[in-house]
Amino acid sequence: MATLFRWLMRLTVGAILFGLLAFVLTYWFFARSLPDYDARTRVAGLAAPVEIVRDHANVPHIFGSTDRDSFFALGYAHAQDRLWQMTILRRTVQGRLSELFGRRTADSDILMRRLDLYRAATASVDDQDGQTRAALEAYAAGVNAWLAEVNAGARGRGAPEMWLFNQPVAPWQPADSIAILKLMAWQQTDHLQAEVLRARASLVLEPERLRDILPDVPGPGLTALPRYADLVPDIPERHAAVATPIDPLAASLPAGFPGASNAWAAGPSRSASGATLLANDPHRLLTAPSIWYLARLELASGGVIGATVPGIPLILAGRSADLGWGITAAFADDLDLYAEEVNPKNAAEYRTPDGWARFEARDSIVEIKDAPAVTLRLQRTANGPVLPPEQFALDTIRPRGHVMTLAWSGLSDSDTTMTAGMRLMRSRSIEEGIRAGRLQVAPNQNLILADRNRVALKTVGAVPLRDPEHQSQGRLPTLGHVAENRWRGWMAYSALPETTEPAGGLVGNTNNKTIDRPFPDHVSFHWGDTQRIARWRGLMQSREVHTRDSFIEAQLDTVSPTARALLPIVGADLWFTGAPAAEGTPERRRQRALELLGEWNGEMNEHLPEPLIYAAWMRALQERLIRDELGPLTSAFVHPEPLFIxxxxxxxxxxxxxxxxxxxxxxxxxxxxxxxxxxxxLIWIGETYGSNLDALRWGDAHEARQDHPVLGQAPLLGWFVNIRQSTSGGDHTLMRGLTDGRAPNPFHNIHAAGYRGVYDFADPDSSVFIISTGQSGHPLSRHYDDLGELWRRGEYIPMSLDPTLARGAAVGVTQLLPAR
Structure with missing residues (x-):
C-alpha cells in the first residue's frame, strides 16, 4: 500500500511539474511576440529617422519628417500591436478564412468570393491620387518591415494566434488596405437583409399589416407598395426560419445589426467657450481587441489624431489642430437585389431588357481545412454578382428558374474612398472637408465637421439614381430584366443632405432620417434610428450653451425615450387595477413589477431592476403579437420595434x-x-435570474461581450482572452448597447460604441477619446484590456497633439532608422 501511495505521489508531482513546464513554455513562446516599445531598429524603406512615442495608454504618436515616413511608421505600429487582426481582416475580404478555420467560415468565404471585393480593391489602386498611392505604399512597407522582423525569428511569429494557426503571412499590399475599407463598408449596411425580410414578410402579411411590423419612419407617407409575389411570381413555398448566427468572423451580420453611431457638433453660439465642440461614437460589433486603434500622425499639413482601423492608413474619426470630423452611418439606400431569369435553354445566359446575354463567369477554389476544397462558378450580370442562394434566406424569395444578384455601390472597381479619407485628414476647413467627401464611394456616411468657428453635416458616398417607375422603389427585390428597375447612374453630390452653419447652432445625427423628399430623390426609406434622436434633441435644447462635459454627459446618457413612451400606453389598463394579491403569487409579482416600472424614469442603469423587467416585457410582448401571424419568420425579428408596438x-x-x-x-x-x-x-426572469424582483440588476443581463473572434470559444483560453463587463444603456439609449436578441442570452450587449471622442476647439488639447478594450491585440500585454474598464465607467484619456504630453508619461519610444 505504501509503495502504491509513493507511486501515486510521484505521478501527481510529475503531472504538476509537467503542467507547470508546459505552461511556462507556452507563456515563453507566446510572450516572444510582445513588441519592445523601447527599441532602436534599422528598417528598409525610410528616408529619415522616425519616432514612435507611445503614451501612457500605448497610443502611438508618430513623428516623421515626411508624410511617407509617418505612414510607414503607422503601418509598423499597427502590425506590432494588431498583426493577427490585420491578417484576419485581409483573409475575410479575400475569402480565405477557411484555410485556417475549416467549415466554420466556409459561408463567409463563399460570399466574399462571389462579391469579389478584393479584385475590385486591386483594380481601384490606380484610381487613387498620387499622395494616396504613396501613403498606401509606405504603409504597406511599414507593415512588411515588421513582418521582416518577425520572419527573422525574434518576434515569436508576430502574435500568439500564429502558433495555433501556422500559415505564412503574405507581404502587405496597397490593395489590402482598400479591400479592408470595402469590408468595413459591407458590414455597415443591412439594406440587403432589410429587402429580404420585407419580401419574406410580404408573402405572409397583407399590405396594411406589413406597414405595422416594418413601419415607415414618421413623415410624409409613402405610396403603397405592391406585394412581393406580384413583382416576382412563381416563388416556391419556403417559409422556414433561417437563423443566422452572430459570428465575429463572419463577413456579414443578420438583419438588425448594421453599423450605427452618434455624432453632433455645437457652433460658437451654443458653446460656453465661444468655440466649437464635436462628439462622435461609432457603433460596431464588440470584439477583443476592438476594431478601433488610437493613433496620432504628424503630417506636412499638421498633426492628426483619432481612431484608426488596423490595416487602413486613415484617421477615420478624429481631429487636427484646425478641423474635427465625426462619422455616422447614413443609411442611404445604396443597394438593390434582383431576380435574374436564367435561360431555360442555356444556363450560361440570363434575361436582359434587350434579350438573352451571357453571364460573366470564372471559377474560384475555396480551400477548406480538414475538408475537400469547394470550386465555385462565379457569375455576374450587368446588375452585379450572383449571390449564394443558401445565404440571407435568399432561397425563400428566389423565384424558380432565377438567380439573385446584387447591385451595391461598394462593388465599384474605381473606388476613391481612400483618397477621400486622405484629403479629409489634410483638410483645414469645413469647405475642404466637404470637397474631400465628393470622392467617397462606400460606405455612405454622415460627415459631421467642426472647424474653429463653424459646424456642418454632409452625407457622403455614392447613392444610386433610380427610375421613378422602379417597381419597388428599392424596398423589395425586383426582376433584373425590367429596364425601370435598373440604376441610372448616381445622385449628384450636391443633392445629398447638407447642413452648414445651422441657424440653431447645432447639428447631429443618430442614424435618424436626415431628409424628407419623395422617391426617387428620397435617399432612403430604411433608417437606423427613430428613438435616440428624440433624446438627443431634448438634451441639446435643455441648455442654452454646451461644454465638453455636457457633450460627454450626452454621449453617456442611458435614459431610454422608448421606455418612457411605450410603458404608459402598453400598461395603461394594468396599473392600479385588480385586487390585492398574496405574497408569493404570480399576481403579486406582476403588481410589484408594475410598481417598480411606474416609479422608474427610464434610465437603463446597470444597477437597477427596472430595465430588465421592461426589456423582457417588450420582448415577450412582440413575440406574442407576431407569433401567430408570422410563424417561423418570428425569429427574424430579434429586437422589439417601438414604432410597431x-x-x-x-x-x-x-x-x-x-x-x-x-x-x-x-x-x-x-x-x-x-x-x-x-x-x-416574469416567469423567464424568475427562471434565469431569480424571483426577487428588487434584487435584479440590468448589468447582469446586459453584459458587454467583447470576445476574441477565434480563441474566445476555447473553454480555457476564453477565460483569458474574452472581456466581459456589466454595462448600462440599451437598444435605444444614446449610450447604445445593442442587445443580442436571441436565446439563451437575449440581452447581452454585443454591438456598441467601441470608440468615443469629444473634441473641444476652445482648448483642443483638452479633447478626449477612448476605445472599448486596449491598444494591443496580444492577450499577454498589459495594454490588451487596460482601456476597457475606463470605457465601461464612462471615462476618457487625453487626446492631445502636444508632443511633450505624449513624452512625459511614455511607456516606450521606438526609433526607426533608415537601413544603411
Missing part, C-alpha cells in the same frame, strides 16, 4: 388587430396580451 396599442390604421390571437376562439384585447406578456417575462 406604438401602432398596435394606439390602434393606428387598425393595427390593434395584432392583439387578437387568430387560432384561439376568444377575441383577445391588447390589454390581455400586455398582461400575458408581462407574466411571460
Amino acid at each position: 406604438d401602432r398596435v396599442f394606439r390602434d393606428i390604421d387598425g393595427a390593434s388587430a395584432w392583439c387578437d390571437i387568430r387560432p384561439s376562439a376568444a377575441e383577445e384585447s391588447c390589454a390581455d396580451i400586455a398582461r400575458l406578456a408581462l407574466d411571460d417575462a
Whole structure:
C-alpha cells in the first residue's frame, strides 16, 4: 500500500511539474511576440529617422519628417500591436478564412468570393491620387518591415494566434488596405437583409399589416407598395426560419445589426467657450481587441489624431489642430437585389431588357481545412454578382428558374474612398472637408465637421439614381430584366443632405432620417434610428450653451425615450387595477413589477431592476403579437420595434388587430396580451435570474461581450482572452448597447460604441477619446484590456497633439532608422 501511495505521489508531482513546464513554455513562446516599445531598429524603406512615442495608454504618436515616413511608421505600429487582426481582416475580404478555420467560415468565404471585393480593391489602386498611392505604399512597407522582423525569428511569429494557426503571412499590399475599407463598408449596411425580410414578410402579411411590423419612419407617407409575389411570381413555398448566427468572423451580420453611431457638433453660439465642440461614437460589433486603434500622425499639413482601423492608413474619426470630423452611418439606400431569369435553354445566359446575354463567369477554389476544397462558378450580370442562394434566406424569395444578384455601390472597381479619407485628414476647413467627401464611394456616411468657428453635416458616398417607375422603389427585390428597375447612374453630390452653419447652432445625427423628399430623390426609406434622436434633441435644447462635459454627459446618457413612451400606453389598463394579491403569487409579482416600472424614469442603469423587467416585457410582448401571424419568420425579428408596438396599442390604421390571437376562439384585447406578456417575462426572469424582483440588476443581463473572434470559444483560453463587463444603456439609449436578441442570452450587449471622442476647439488639447478594450491585440500585454474598464465607467484619456504630453508619461519610444 505504501509503495502504491509513493507511486501515486510521484505521478501527481510529475503531472504538476509537467503542467507547470508546459505552461511556462507556452507563456515563453507566446510572450516572444510582445513588441519592445523601447527599441532602436534599422528598417528598409525610410528616408529619415522616425519616432514612435507611445503614451501612457500605448497610443502611438508618430513623428516623421515626411508624410511617407509617418505612414510607414503607422503601418509598423499597427502590425506590432494588431498583426493577427490585420491578417484576419485581409483573409475575410479575400475569402480565405477557411484555410485556417475549416467549415466554420466556409459561408463567409463563399460570399466574399462571389462579391469579389478584393479584385475590385486591386483594380481601384490606380484610381487613387498620387499622395494616396504613396501613403498606401509606405504603409504597406511599414507593415512588411515588421513582418521582416518577425520572419527573422525574434518576434515569436508576430502574435500568439500564429502558433495555433501556422500559415505564412503574405507581404502587405496597397490593395489590402482598400479591400479592408470595402469590408468595413459591407458590414455597415443591412439594406440587403432589410429587402429580404420585407419580401419574406410580404408573402405572409397583407399590405396594411406589413406597414405595422416594418413601419415607415414618421413623415410624409409613402405610396403603397405592391406585394412581393406580384413583382416576382412563381416563388416556391419556403417559409422556414433561417437563423443566422452572430459570428465575429463572419463577413456579414443578420438583419438588425448594421453599423450605427452618434455624432453632433455645437457652433460658437451654443458653446460656453465661444468655440466649437464635436462628439462622435461609432457603433460596431464588440470584439477583443476592438476594431478601433488610437493613433496620432504628424503630417506636412499638421498633426492628426483619432481612431484608426488596423490595416487602413486613415484617421477615420478624429481631429487636427484646425478641423474635427465625426462619422455616422447614413443609411442611404445604396443597394438593390434582383431576380435574374436564367435561360431555360442555356444556363450560361440570363434575361436582359434587350434579350438573352451571357453571364460573366470564372471559377474560384475555396480551400477548406480538414475538408475537400469547394470550386465555385462565379457569375455576374450587368446588375452585379450572383449571390449564394443558401445565404440571407435568399432561397425563400428566389423565384424558380432565377438567380439573385446584387447591385451595391461598394462593388465599384474605381473606388476613391481612400483618397477621400486622405484629403479629409489634410483638410483645414469645413469647405475642404466637404470637397474631400465628393470622392467617397462606400460606405455612405454622415460627415459631421467642426472647424474653429463653424459646424456642418454632409452625407457622403455614392447613392444610386433610380427610375421613378422602379417597381419597388428599392424596398423589395425586383426582376433584373425590367429596364425601370435598373440604376441610372448616381445622385449628384450636391443633392445629398447638407447642413452648414445651422441657424440653431447645432447639428447631429443618430442614424435618424436626415431628409424628407419623395422617391426617387428620397435617399432612403430604411433608417437606423427613430428613438435616440428624440433624446438627443431634448438634451441639446435643455441648455442654452454646451461644454465638453455636457457633450460627454450626452454621449453617456442611458435614459431610454422608448421606455418612457411605450410603458404608459402598453400598461395603461394594468396599473392600479385588480385586487390585492398574496405574497408569493404570480399576481403579486406582476403588481410589484408594475410598481417598480411606474416609479422608474427610464434610465437603463446597470444597477437597477427596472430595465430588465421592461426589456423582457417588450420582448415577450412582440413575440406574442407576431407569433401567430408570422410563424417561423418570428425569429427574424430579434429586437422589439417601438414604432410597431406604438401602432398596435394606439390602434393606428387598425393595427390593434395584432392583439387578437387568430387560432384561439376568444377575441383577445391588447390589454390581455400586455398582461400575458408581462407574466411571460416574469416567469423567464424568475427562471434565469431569480424571483426577487428588487434584487435584479440590468448589468447582469446586459453584459458587454467583447470576445476574441477565434480563441474566445476555447473553454480555457476564453477565460483569458474574452472581456466581459456589466454595462448600462440599451437598444435605444444614446449610450447604445445593442442587445443580442436571441436565446439563451437575449440581452447581452454585443454591438456598441467601441470608440468615443469629444473634441473641444476652445482648448483642443483638452479633447478626449477612448476605445472599448486596449491598444494591443496580444492577450499577454498589459495594454490588451487596460482601456476597457475606463470605457465601461464612462471615462476618457487625453487626446492631445502636444508632443511633450505624449513624452512625459511614455511607456516606450521606438526609433526607426533608415537601413544603411
